[in-house]
Amino acid sequence: MEYIRLQEKLPPKEYRSDIEPTWCPGCGDFGVVTALTKAFSEEKLDPTAITMTSGIGCSSRLPLWMNAFGVHTAHGRALPAAVGIRLAKPETPTIVTAGDGDIFSIGMEHFPHTARKNFDITLVVMDNRMYALTKNQTSPTSRHGYKGSLNPYGNIEDPFNVIKFAIASGATFVAQSYSGNPKHLAETIQAAVEHKGFAFVNVLSPCPTFNKIDTFKYYKGRLIDINKELGHDPSDMKAALELASHALDADFPELEDAEPFKGKRPIGIFYKVEKETFEERVANLQEKFRPESGEPDWDEILAKYRP
């Protein structure tokens, strides 16, 4: 299913709506908006034929800042809403933008299913490792010990390894990037949009207002590019899973010197494979059953019900 595209590139700013983001100054999510507009421009996408969905939370407001079609759904429901769009209008590229709480907590039952079915959806999670819009609660990706308003004594849970989970779920493109690295982010998001199939990009995206631990300052010098620096080949699933299992090592001081990341956080494309998409399989079925005339033969359909 080919996307609707423009003949000529539009400048990235043409993909912004005239609504000013309500985000706090210094929010990591601004970087994601910029990266998305660049990727859309590079891909020559038509603003009137881009579909976006999101859930609830700071980052889920993102579609409102874009010059594209969007549904700002209920908490956690961005992915199944995107599935509905994929089934109805596969010629519009579909991008889901949401937060870690939205996708990995309240919307969690949708993530592995949408991934394993390989819908052609780009999922960009802005992972600030906590809930910000409700004023600082722990999310599934929060660090152990993180102090949220419901657990001021510190998080007693360990963080959830979303990269490993995404690969295990059957996502056909799994990457991590960082909102403080515009070039890497734009390239990664563009690669995800280009990918035919379920593409998940986890964006480390600091919340300057509440999360005083996972800050821009913290990430500085603590990132490692798995493709460029470690030479990781994303087509190697075994290697991808092995790397992914260490994705959260940097949270734990005792793993400061542990291989392969030595206290750093990995960014880059962990896994990528070409696989038939759900939409392609639906189209094949429809093709098989499509009546020659284009219109179904209702007399024939009704005949089945005659006594």
Next chain:
Amino acid sequence: MAFDLTVKYAGEGGEGVISAGDFTMRAASNLGYEVVTFKSFPAEIKGGYALSQVRMSDEKILSQGDGFDILVAFNGEAYEVNKPLLGKGKVLIWDGPEGGDFEPDLEELEKMGVFVYAVPMSKLAKEEVGAYITKNVIAMASVFELFGFPMEVLKQEIVKKFSKKGEDVVNLNFKAIEVAQNYIKEHIKKIDPYKVPGPLPKKDVIILEGNEAIALGAAVAGVKVFAAYPITPATTVGNYLSPIILKTGGFVYQSEDEISSMAVVIGASFAGAKAMTATSGPGISLMQELIGLASMTELPAVIVDVQRAGPSTGMPTKHEQADLFAAALGGHGDDQRVVIAPKNVEENFYLTIEAFNLAEKYQLPVIMLTDGSLSLRAEAIPTPNIKKIKENLIERPVIRKGEVKPEEIENLFRYAVTETGISPVFVPGESPKPYTATGLEHAENSRPRTTPDERVKMMNKRFKKIANIEEENPHLVEWDLGDLQEGDKADIAVVSWGLSASITQEAVKRLREKGYKIAALYPKLLYPVPKNALEKLASMADKILVPEASYLGHFARFIKMFTNIPQEKIVQFNIYRGEPFIPKEIEEKILELLGEKVSA
């Protein structure tokens, strides 16, 4: 007197009771008779008490009827359950005198005036046919032989159903028919008066089960995305639709849960497709938040709730109509929904199409309430004119590229306030101007907005859409006045919806034949409550009876809530035993209210 005969097969689930009813129904329809079936079985896959009842008549059948004329008891449990219903003039065919698991009290039955025939169904199937599985064919063939159905018709049905499985299977069933015929001829002397009068002129009909009618209606209405999660008794809507929808370029999507189903429907509708889901009570509970989203974003959506007995898991295969509150008012905040309900299989078909038309016209979620008994009820309905239906379908007002001048686009708003409240629709890939549909309160231009003025303006706009829905859709209220004119004085008024309405209709017909003046109303539109029609009805009688299969009586309470009818006029009649009403109990209730002595 019209010919009106009801045959009931009862026994253990898995013994072919249901298919015996199905074959008999098809045969009767083939002979040109009107048919209505009633089936009930347990939630488990095998075992438990199951029944399948076929009512046939040379006149239009309104309901499943009061009971049976002929009972075929496959086992002792079936006999015990139905024993209280046996009486003068009824026929019992039982699995005996040997080979079965029970022995009826023959002397007592004879005293009661029951016509009893012993047919050793199990024994004949095992010993003469050599296959126990043919027990239900023996039962059917006995009914055919005893009551004058042409055996050829049964044979035709068997060929239709089993020819795919091979000649051996067909021949085995034919052998069972022969064994049954021979047994009846040699051992049974007919003593009862029942006989099928003979074939009638063939009618142009199709036979549909309730959920089949919904699936077919949806396909004709042009549904492109059907998303659902398996749940009894709604699953079969998707089963039936799945092969048809592919021929129309659509798809039946099995989602990971009901929340997801509703979100898929919203996404598909946003993308311009007609989309629907079908579920039952537990699913409706899960979908509430997203039904509110469809309402807030003004996206058409069709939700079928095949009600079952609740609350919680309740009785999944049993009848109830207690989801009306949830359907109409189950969401948070003041949202706009339309709730409709069909009363029989034919209306299941047409009202599903209507559901899409209403959703497209008013741009909101439309919930259609049916129920488990209606989902399984089969009826022969006049073959629909698909071409004509398709010509009259309503589509949302999509603004397409090239249809508006570039300078007009600027001032074109997705949620523009209009005279009717209905705004132009933008669809990705088709419309010139993108927008984001948001569950946040928003302005005409779809931007989030929470100022008091804007809030009031947009809330009023959304409610304006459905303010006149009753007047705009008079066909969604069915009057049944008999010889009365609107406004005449009636002995009593009756309001009934869903399957109960079809049963009420039969009770009303019987009482009219006895000379009573009854004004009845069967609303298909339940919410917004059709206030005008109800108040008009109330003016015709001192009392309004509202029979409903729920403890609380949701619609009766809606009448009290949303109309100016004096509360004391409304008489609730509620059952919640997991079975539908029978016409007789509504008839008796009306007589009781009229102060008449109920005849024994």
